[in-house]
Amino acid sequence: MRILITGGCGQIGTVLSKALQDKHGFDNVIVTDIRSSPPFECMYEQLDVTDSNKLFYLISKYHVTQLYHLAAILSAKGEANPIFTWNINMNGLLNILESAKNYQLDRVFYPSTIAVFGLLTPRIDTPQHTNLTPETVYGISKAAGENWCNYYFKKYGVDVRSLRYPGIISWDTQPGGGTTDYAVDIFHKAVEIGKYESYIDHGTRLPMMYMPDAIKATLELMEAPKESIKVRTSYNVAAMSFTPAELAAAIKQHLPDFKITYQPDFRQAIAASWPESIDDQEARKDWNWQESYDLAAMTSDIIKNLTA
């Protein structure tokens, strides 16, 4: 097995690349990203995902059999330049799907997101199959992307699998340009300066997941037998949901002097268009999804690691 990962130096890509190296061998994981050099030890190639020639070249050079396509521009940053965001997110995916088809690759992973949902979607226990009218360019591109994955599976037999990640929380890698980034930043500020000003309002509940669970979900989905993957757009997956106020209260259990204030900005409207909680029973049924971390377990693990 030879894996190529795009966006491999991002928040999820960094952790996923290392997990794939551990599982499949250092030399079997080709990490790519837009930056010129990687922040960790890996087999590295610089790649702009809109450059299909370079992508095709790397696939043949390394005899790649699987792709993990993590490169994308996220919800908050994407709003600053909608057409640029659409170009990266959409043409990047189409290059990946075309290469999977042309080189007959075994498997492709494509991350989708809770940002595919919008104001017309039921906000509590959001169903797997529901209205997708997203409010952001990022959400529009991921909703379209899910449908392209389904299309390539049905039309060309490309075994592409996808998860609708909730907000992903990590302590050792930084998110870039998302709406849920507050839930990462708050931990660093809590440990470093004891206070945090949240750009999301105190009562806005969002679905979230701790990084080890996100990696586990990704690897389990990719290892599941082909017949058990029934959803070929993208699976709902959930672990926990909380508001900034609830997250602050969980942090206070460990750092009693921690103070939070609220100064909502444009990201509040994005957050308010997303679900509060997700119904992920299809993932639980089809490939036995089960999270390991709730809010309390995640909070104590992050604070232990950051204070160490």
Ligand code: SER
């Ligand atoms: N974490 C992402 C964002 O906030 C959601 O997929 O944009």
